[in-house]
Amino acid sequence: MFSRNDLFLNQRFKYNHLAGIYIHIPFCKQACFYCDFHFSVNQSYKGEMVDAILRELEIQKDYLGNEVIKTIYFGGGTPSLLSRHELETIQDQIFKFHQVSDVAEITLEANPDDLPYRKLEELRNSGVNRLSIGIQTFDSNTLKMLNRAHSAAEARECLSLAREVGFKNISIDLIYGIPGRNDNLWIEDLQEAMHYRPEHISTYSLTVEPNTVFGRRLRKNEFPEPDEEHSAGQFEIMTEQLKEAGYDHYEISNFCLPGHHSRHNSSYWQQQNYLGTGPGAHSYDGATRQFNISNNGKYMKALSKGVVPFEREVLNQKDKVNEYLLTTLRTQWGADLNRLREEFNIDLLADKGDYIHGLVNSNLVMITNQCLVLTNNGKLLADKISSDLFID
Numbered sequence: 001m002f003s004r005n006d007l008f009l010n011q012r013f014k015y016n017h018l019a020g021i022y023i024h025i026p027f028c029k030q031a032c033f034y035c036d037f038h039f040s041v042n043q044s045y046k047g048e049m050v051d052a053i054l055r056e057l058e059i060q061k062d063y064l065g066n067e068v069i070k071t072i073y074f075g076g077g078t079p080s081l082l083s084r085h086e087l088e089t090i091q092d093q094i095f096k097f098h099q100v101s102d103v104a105e106i107t108l109e110a111n112p113d114d115l116p117y118r119k120l121e122e123l124r125n126s127g128v129n130r131l132s133i134g135i136q137t138f139d140s141n142t143l144k145m146l147n148r149a150h151s152a153a154e155a156r157e158c159l160s161l162a163r164e165v166g167f168k169n170i171s172i173d174l175i176y177g178i179p180g181r182n183d184n185l186w187i188e189d190l191q192e193a194m195h196y197r198p199e200h201i202s203t204y205s206l207t208v209e210p211n212t213v214f215g216r217r218l219r220k221n222e223f224p225e226p227d228e229e230h231s232a233g234q235f236e237i238m239t240e241q242l243k244e245a246g247y248d249h250y251e252i253s254n255f256c257l258p259g260h261h262s263r264h265n266s267s268y269w270q271q272q273n274y275l276g277t278g279p280g281a282h283s284y285d286g287a288t289r290q291f292n293i294s295n296n297g298k299y300m301k302a303l304s305k306g307v308v309p310f311e312r313e314v315l316n317q318k319d320k321v322n323e324y325l326l327t328t329l330r331t332q333w334g335a336d337l338n339r340l341r342e343e344f345n346i347d348l349l350a351d352k353g354d355y356i357h358g359l360v361n362s363n364l365v366m367i368t369n370q371c372l373v374l375t376n377n378g379k380l381l382a383d384k385i386s387s388d389l390f391i392d
């Protein structure tokens with residue numbers, strides 16, 4: 001059911017532009033065995049990379065027109081590897097070229113091993129008001145198995161210290177569906193996470209991507225394929241436990257205490273405009289998507305010549321509608337049937353009425369306030385349902 005806040009949020013998404021800026025920091029201390037994000041473990045040229053990002057921010061200063069920036073997100077890679085000076089220089093550049101809201105959400109992804117008290121103080125003093133911490137699990141053996149750079153003790157300590165320093169908006173990442181980890185171990189992770197009462201929890205069902213250590217081990221039969229039923233079972237445990245603890249399940253993989261949804265990610269899911277800078281970053285201006293090259297050397301070389309190396313995809317009506325369905329159906333606000341009619345001239349109930357009524361009768365979707373919303377059962381089939389609703 002929608003609360004008044006949810007309805008307000010849905011209206012706000014509809015009528016306000018929430019432009020955001022994403023900065024990709026493509027460095028990590030070591031490669032986690034499951035990760036296929038864009039990063040390098042060679043940090044020797046981090047300063048040059050920051051210079052290139054500063055240049056890109058200048059070149060792209062008009063990309064968002066005059067929209068007020070409501071969210072800034074440092075992602076990666078590992079942005080907590082930035083020095084205070086590097087972080088502040090990037091923020092200064094953003095403030096130089098954009099009007100940034102006084103209440104902008106400024107998020108920085110961080111790993112527990114980078115968060116001693118002093119660093120946390122620096123982050124807080126440099127304007128970061130939301131931390132997204134890559135905890136993943138509180139179990140030492142599993143952290144080693146995933147090749148995370150931090151220990152379970154560091155995971156616990158940084159959460160306590162972040163509160164002490166005064167962070168009031170903390171998100172943590174957790175991974176479930178890891179082969180060999182039974183439900184009890186997952187429940188222990190959830191219980192421990194809830195003990196710290198983070199405002200936001202992002203969860204990730206382990207998948208094995210080809211270009212990762214786990215992918216290579218899988219091909220050599222040295223690592224098992226994650227089991228879908230095992231993951232689905234742990235997804236259900238998670239949704240029940242977090243709901244009981246007062247968390248809103250506002251997006252399939254994301255939970256928050258009331259009012260603490262990620263404004264940055266929510267703007268992606270609602271097709272708001274954003275500028276992504278750094279190698280591998282994406283941008284969206286309502287009509288096109290841009291994809292920066294995912295190669296640190298080529299990215300920096302191009303920027304040294306004043307060129308942003310990206311590919312651009314022009315979105316047609318079909319792309320926009322299908323993206324809208326794919327992303328909004330993952331959220332608790334669902335796909336707004338009126339918006340589909342008004343903005344895209346699509347009457348989904350007329351075009352896919354039989355299929356939608358079948359989903360309603362099977363308790364997979366509900367229609368609330370002219371929005372198509374997945375039920376808990378439907379969330380397990382989100383990708384299939386949205387692709388069945390795609391327009392041709």
Ligand code: SF4
Binds near residue numbers: 030
């Ligand atoms: S720290 Fe994050 S980005 Fe870096 S390898 Fe690990 S999961 Fe990937």
